[in-house]
Amino acid sequence: MTIEPIAGGSITSVPGFRASGVACGLKKNGALDLALVLSDWPCVGAAMFTTNAFQAAPVLYDRQTVAANPESLRAVVINSGCANACTGEPGLEDTRATAALAARELGVAPNAVLVMSTGVIGARLPMDKIAQGVRQAAAELSATEVAGHAASRAIMTTDTVPKTLAVRVNTQGASWTIAGMAKGAGMIHPNMATMLCAVVTDASLTPVTARSALQEAVDASLNRVTVDGDTSTNDTILLLANGQAGGAPIDSVDSAAYRAFVQGLTHLTIALAKALARDGEGATKFVEITVQGARSERDAHIVGQAVARSLLVKTALYGQDANWGRIVCAVGYSGVSVDPQCVSVWLGELELFRRGAPYDVDEARAAAILARDEVGIRIDLGQGTEQATVWTCDLSHGYVDINAHYRT
Amino acid sequence: MTIEPIAGGSITSVPGFRASGVACGLKKNGALDLALVLSDWPCVGAAMFTTNAFQAAPVLYDRQTVAANPESLRAVVINSGCANACTGEPGLEDTRATAALAARELGVAPNAVLVMSTGVIGARLPMDKIAQGVRQAAAELSATEVAGHAASRAIMTTDTVPKTLAVRVNTQGASWTIAGMAKGAGMIHPNMATMLCAVVTDASLTPVTARSALQEAVDASLNRVTVDGDTSTNDTILLLANGQAGGAPIDSVDSAAYRAFVQGLTHLTIALAKALARDGEGATKFVEITVQGARSERDAHIVGQAVARSLLVKTALYGQDANWGRIVCAVGYSGVSVDPQCVSVWLGELELFRRGAPYDVDEARAAAILARDEVGIRIDLGQGTEQATVWTCDLSHGYVDINAHYRT
Numbered sequence: 001m002t003i004e005p006i007a008g009g010s011i012t013s014v015p016g017f018r019a020s021g022v023a024c025g026l027k028k029n030g031a032l033d034l035a036l037v038l039s040d041w042p043c044v045g046a047a048m049f050t051t052n053a054f055q056a057a058p059v060l061y062d063r064q065t066v067a068a069n070p071e072s073l074r075a076v077v078i079n080s081g082c083a084n085a086c087t088g089e090p091g092l093e094d095t096r097a098t099a100a101l102a103a104r105e106l107g108v109a110p111n112a113v114l115v116m117s118t119g120v121i122g123a124r125l126p127m128d129k130i131a132q133g134v135r136q137a138a139a140e141l142s143a144t145e146v147a148g149h150a151a152s153r154a155i156m157t158t159d160t161v162p163k164t165l166a167v168r169v170n171t172q173g174a175s176w177t178i179a180g181m182a183k184g185a186g187m188i189h190p191n192m193a194t195m196l197c198a199v200v201t202d203a204s205l206t207p208v209t210a211r212s213a214l215q216e217a218v219d220a221s222l223n224r225v226t227v228d229g230d231t232s233t234n235d236t237i238l239l240l241a242n243g244q245a246g247g248a249p250i251d252s253v254d255s256a257a258y259r260a261f262v263q264g265l266t267h268l269t270i271a272l273a274k275a276l277a278r279d280g281e282g283a284t285k286f287v288e289i290t291v292q293g294a295r296s297e298r299d300a301h302i303v304g305q306a307v308a309r310s311l312l313v314k315t316a317l318y319g320q321d322a323n324w325g326r327i328v329c330a331v332g333y334s335g336v337s338v339d340p341q342c343v344s345v346w347l348g349e350l351e352l353f354r355r356g357a358p359y360d361v362d363e364a365r366a367a368a369i370l371a372r373d374e375v376g377i378r379i380d381l382g383q384g385t386e387q388a389t390v391w392t393c394d395l396s397h398g399y400v401d402i403n404a405h406y407r408t
Numbered sequence: 409m410t411i412e413p414i415a416g417g418s419i420t421s422v423p424g425f426r427a428s429g430v431a432c433g434l435k436k437n438g439a440l441d442l443a444l445v446l447s448d449w450p451c452v453g454a455a456m457f458t459t460n461a462f463q464a465a466p467v468l469y470d471r472q473t474v475a476a477n478p479e480s481l482r483a484v485v486i487n488s489g490c491a492n493a494c495t496g497e498p499g500l501e502d503t504r505a506t507a508a509l510a511a512r513e514l515g516v517a518p519n520a521v522l523v524m525s526t527g528v529i530g531a532r533l534p535m536d537k538i539a540q541g542v543r544q545a546a547a548e549l550s551a552t553e554v555a556g557h558a559a560s561r562a563i564m565t566t567d568t569v570p571k572t573l574a575v576r577v578n579t580q581g582a583s584w585t586i587a588g589m590a591k592g593a594g595m596i597h598p599n600m601a602t603m604l605c606a607v608v609t610d611a612s613l614t615p616v617t618a619r620s621a622l623q624e625a626v627d628a629s630l631n632r633v634t635v636d637g638d639t640s641t642n643d644t645i646l647l648l649a650n651g652q653a654g655g656a657p658i659d660s661v662d663s664a665a666y667r668a669f670v671q672g673l674t675h676l677t678i679a680l681a682k683a684l685a686r687d688g689e690g691a692t693k694f695v696e697i698t699v700q701g702a703r704s705e706r707d708a709h710i711v712g713q714a715v716a717r718s719l720l721v722k723t724a725l726y727g728q729d730a731n732w733g734r735i736v737c738a739v740g741y742s743g744v745s746v747d748p749q750c751v752s753v754w755l756g757e758l759e760l761f762r763r764g765a766p767y768d769v770d771e772a773r774a775a776a777i778l779a780r781d782e783v784g785i786r787i788d789l790g791q792g793t794e795q796a797t798v799w800t801c802d803l804s805h806g807y808v809d810i811n812a813h814y815r816t
Contacts (some may be wrong), residue, residue, distance in 0.1 A: 054740035054748050060664050086736050086748070088765040121733025122766045137611070187720055187737065228719040229637070230734070231741035311636040311719075311803075312811055313593055319812025325529025326638070328494050329595065332462035333639035357496040358530045397808050404727025405721055 001260045003267045006179075010148025010167025014177045016040045016244040020140040021150030024133025024229045026081030026119070026126065030254050032154035034130070036107060037198060042072035043240040045114075046210035048218055050235035056085035057095040058115040059236060065099075065111055070207040073240055074112035076103045076198055076344040077117030077134060078155045080183070084117040084125050085233040089342045101131055103139035116236050118157055118183060152181040155196060158402055162273040172185040174247045174257060176203040176331075178264050182272040185280040186403060188227035197222065197237040197272060203261055204243035206251045213262045214239045214255075218223045219223030221269035224301070224390045225281035228399070229309045239265075259275035277391035282398025285317055286374045292387035293380040299336045300388035303379065307336035314395035318373060322366035324352035328352075329381060348375070355382065377407070409579040409668045411675045414587075417574025418556025422585045422608045424448045424652040429558030432541025434489030434527070434534065441561035442538070443486040444658040445606060446514060449659035450480035453522075454618035456626055458643035465503040466494035473507075473519055474646075478615040481648055482520035484606055485510045485542060486563045488591070490806075492525040492533050493641040502533045509539055513546035524644050526565055526604050550740040555816025560589040563604060566810055567593045573758035577672030582655045582665060584611040586672050590680040594689040596635035596809060597717070598765040601809045605630065605645040605680060610802060611669055612651035614659045622647045624693060629677035632709070632798045635688035636807070637717045645748040647673075655666060685799035693725055694782045700795035701788040707744045708796035711787065713799075714742035723781060730774035732760035750790030756783070763790065 011019045019037045026033040047066045049059045066073070077098055084091045099113040106113070117125070141147070152164035166179035184195030207215065218237060243249065250257045278286040289307050294300035307313055310330040316323040324345050331343060341356040348369040351359055369375065419427045427445045434441040455474045457467045474481070484507055492499050507521040514521070515703075525533070549555070560572035574587035592603030613621065626645060651657065658665045686694040697715050704706035715721055720740040724731040732753050739746060749764040756777040759767055777783065 020815075050741075052737060052740035053746045054736055083733075086733055086761065086764070086766060121737060122761075136440060187734075189741075230718055230720045230737065233733075233737050235738060309636055311807070312638050315808055315811035318808065323529075325491075325494055326595075327639075328462055329529060329638065329641050330458060330459035330640060333597075338461045343462075353494065353530075356494070358494060395808065397805050399719070400723055400726065400803065400805050400808060403723035405729060 001169065003264050004168045006166040007167055008145050009179055010145060010164040011037055011151055011181055012143050012145060012148035012177050013166035014179045014293035016242045017200050018141040018143045019147045019151040019405055020137045020142060021154030022136045022140060025129045026079055032150060033079060033081045034133035034137055034140060035151035035154035036075065037076045037151060038141055038238055039242045041242045041244060042074060043242045044205045044207055044210050045069050045073040045238065045240050046207065046214045047236060047238045048214060050232055052231050052233045054086055054233045056117060056234040057087055057091035058084055058117045059234060060092060061095040062114045062236060065114060069111045072112055073114065074108040075102060075106055076116060076238060077113040078116040078196065079130065080118050080155050080157050082117060082119040082123050082125050083121050083174055083234050085121040087124055091124060094127055097127060098130055101134050105135055114238060116196050118155065118234055121233060130250055154318065155181065155183040157183060158281050159183050159279055161279055163272055165271055167264060167268050169260060171260040173256065174245060176201055176245045176261065176264065178268050180268050180272055182276060185274045185279050186228055187230040187232040188225060188276060188280065189229045189231045195232065195235050195276065199239045199268065199362050201241045202245040203241050204245065204247065204249040205241040206249060207252055209250045209258055210239055210241055213265055216262050217265040217269045219267050219275040224304060225273045225277050226308045226392050227277065234360065274391050277393050280393035281402045282396040283393030284396050285394040287317060287377065287392045287394065288389060289377045290387060290389045291379045292379065292386060293382045294386045295384040297386045297388050300386055301390065302336050303331055303334045303381065303389035304388055306330045311395055318394040318396045320367060320370035322347055322352065322361050322370060327377060328353060338381055339383065344380040344382065346378040409577065409676055411672050412576045414574040414576055416553055417587055418551060418553060418572040419445055419587050419589055419608055420551045420556035420612045421574035421587045423610050424650045425608050426549040426551045427555045427559040428550060430541055430548060430560030433537045434487055435555055440558060441487060442541035442545055443562035444483065444549060444557035445559060446483045446549055447648055447650045449554050449650045449652060451650045452479050452613045452615055452618050452651055453481040453642060453646065453648050453708050454615065454622045455646045456622060460639050462494055462641045464491055464499055464525060464537045464642040465495055465499035466492055466525045467642060469503040470522045470644060473522055477519045480520055482516040483510060483514055483521065484522040484524060484646060486524040487538065488563050488565050489527040489530045490525060490531050490533050491527045491642050493529045495569045499532060502535055506514045506538055506542065509542050515530050522646060524604050524608045526642055529641060557654055563589065563591040565591060566689050567687055569687055571680055573676065573677050573679055575672060576589060577668060579665065579668040580802050582652045582653060584669065584672065585610055588676050590684060592684045593687050594636055595638040595640040596633060596684060596688065597637045597639045603640065603643050603684060606801055607676065610653040611649050612653065612655065612657040613649040614657060617666055617783060618647055618649055621673055623678045624670050625673040628674050629681040632784055633681045633685050634713060634716045634800050635685065637651055655695045671716060682799050688801030689810045690804040691801030692804050693802040695725060695785065695800045695802065696797060697785045698795060698797045699787045700790065701790045701792060702791040702794045705794045705796050708794055710744050711739055711742045712791065712796055712798035714738045714801065718798035719803055726802040728775060728778035730760065730769050730778060735785060736761060752788040752790065754786040
């Protein structure tokens with residue numbers, strides 16, 4: 001099989017999907033703030049949601065809707081600027097009204113429409129603006145590349161760049177397109193869940209294979225990202241499959257077609273996960289942390305997350321300081337049992353710490369590595385053969401700037 | 409019983425303890441960097457150490473020494489500027505040599521001397537400077553107030569103020585002095601352990617009651633502080649009791665005298681814990697988070713720590729933004745099972761969120777509360793009667809400044 005990126009690809013690269021992105025006044029600066037995605041055919045859908053106990057109204061609504069109607073979903077409305085979280089029953093009513101409004105405009109059943117929201121927690125959706133936005137977005141739906149990219153811009157909050165891409169998966173028996181868009185730059189620490197992410201495909205899936213494929217892909221991608229350790233109230237990833245690629249449906253998780261689809265989907269979601277870390281709030285560096293030599297992949301993941309979450313590691317990376325002691329310190333408090341005498345650490349290809357003892361750091365080489373936009377950290381625990389990679393970013397003055405005055 | 413602070417108190421407020429603080433060149437700026445505390449009589453000692461898997465050489469040494477010789481400890485040498493962590497067997501040898509050197513200068517047994525170190529991880533102790541410092545510190549030992557305060561300054565790293573105090577505990581049957589000094593401003597997230605802290609008393613304890621009292625006091629104080637979520641390789645708290653107050657020894661954890669001593673000790677360690685949070689790296693605000701209405705004290709503590717660790721809560725506090733959604737979000741991902749409909753949140757006395765629904769925030773009152781140097785957050789989980797308080801600080805540009813270039 002092959003996985004090829006589609007140049008300039010987006011949601012609308014998948015046959016049978018149209019999209020739009022409009023500005024309806026949710027963002028004070030007049031930027032795009034409402035996206036609509038429509039499938040011309042009914043879709044099999046699967047979704048994963050935040051594990052936060054405070055689940056935003058659209059999370060509660062989508063969870064119920066996907067469970068009740070996993071085989072004939074048609075559209076998703078996504079607004080930025082207001083998370084509609086911690087808004088109680090009135091907030092849930094606003095979400096239902098949003099879906100109903102879109103259903104009427106699109107001529108589909110209300111329970112065929114999903115809703116995602118992102119932005120400030122605790123504020124109600126301004127429904128007059130939402131109504132106007134949904135009408136305009138429905139009118140502007142298009143299968144063009146421009147429309148797909150507008151949708152990906154409309155879901156941004158503190159993101160500095162839109163995150164969207166599409167891939168073509170070719171196997172011997174079939175060929176599918178998978179496309180996705182994601183947003184998220186802060187409050188990013190998915191925990192068996194993720195940030196806002198919509199993925200569409202023309203593959204033919206069943207509810208069971210869609211759910212399974214999504215879980216596998218998310219575990220290997222969006223669940224490996226952290227920006228600031230805060231798990232949001234609104235994290236949602238949605239997969240919509242309209243089956244327009246034709247061919248036999250992927251109806252078994254044991255089939256070769258399923259494995260190929262999971263590979264393609266994981267390729268896409270890893271690219272989106274990396275894009276989220278790269279655009280972390282205030283980030284000046286993208287950081288890939290690989291933990292190898294672990295007893296289990298889970299151990300490797302836990303150690304990687306501890307290092308990725310460490311404020312001291314993140315600020316040292318921002319300061320371009322090869323302060324490996326902070327990396328080792330985070331390994332030590334991760335909760336995974338490690339033997340200090342077996343642990344080694346590399347910055348890029350430069351070894352800093354070998355089996356419990358420091359190397360004299362070649363500060364010139366370290367400085368050259370740390371001056372780059374992308375930094376790799378490798379940690380060998382020396383106790384097994386499993387590994388995991390996590391992605392994060394540094395912690396800069398910019399993060400503090402952005403978050404000291406987010407509401408105001 | 410009564411607990412009275414001693415004005416200007418420090419380690420030397422306790423009868424039979426002398427101290428000194430000298431500059432031996434470990435700090436580039438010539439500031440005090442080596443402290444020595446000596447008891448004129450043998451002490452019963454107890455200690456608690458970091459749970460980090462990478463334990464610094466002085467942690468390994470002290471653990472062994474306190475276990476082997478808990479009833480005739482005499483002195484502790486504390487250096488700042490170099491943590492002597494991740495330095496392998498040579499680092500351990502340096503710690504042993506430091507203790508031996510001090511023992512010779514003081515005329516006591518080598519296993520009567522403990523060592524603590526704090527500073528950069530991974531660098532070896534410059535033993536020539538340590539030797540010179542230990543000799544000078546031994547020569548300058550004094551029971552004066554000035555000497556006690558010099559010792560507390562010599563253990564500072566990024567601390568902006570020394571943290572030391574002494575209290576007088578009066579009970580019907582006895583009267584003791586308890587004094588302590590602590591350091592720590594970053595890499596502060598004790599986990600069944602603490603930062604560097606030395607506590608001395610003239611109470612008469614046994615190894616068992618000393619250890620038990622220390623554990624109780626630390627659980628209620630230093631284990632309730634977080635600055636940045638990073639648990640250090642060097643965290644150590646040491647209690648030395650020389651018995652000079654006279655009276656019957658406190659030899660049972662069931663005695664009234666033991667309970668009174670624990671109360672006094674906890675009073676002292678809470679004050680030191682608050683001082684650490686208040687002086688967190690870059691902190692502009694001291695934050696006290698009380699979680700009530702919990703099923704257990706442990707649940708309350710877990711929720712409090714999640715809020716205290718949240719970068720988004722901490723940056724909002726820095727920005728004086730009453731962004732209660734971030735507080736609620738952190739409650740939701742803390743791992744404690746909560747019912748959103750039962751949770752309420754207050755900022756100072758201002759209610760922000762009542763049983764799952766937002767209040768319209770009185771922004772003027774919120775701004776006035778957030779303009780203060782000390783901010784209280786109260787969270788009621790509405791599911792029980794237990795509570796816990798944790799202490800932290802905000803996250804400012806200053807934290808990033810300090811930690812981007814710590815080594816350099």
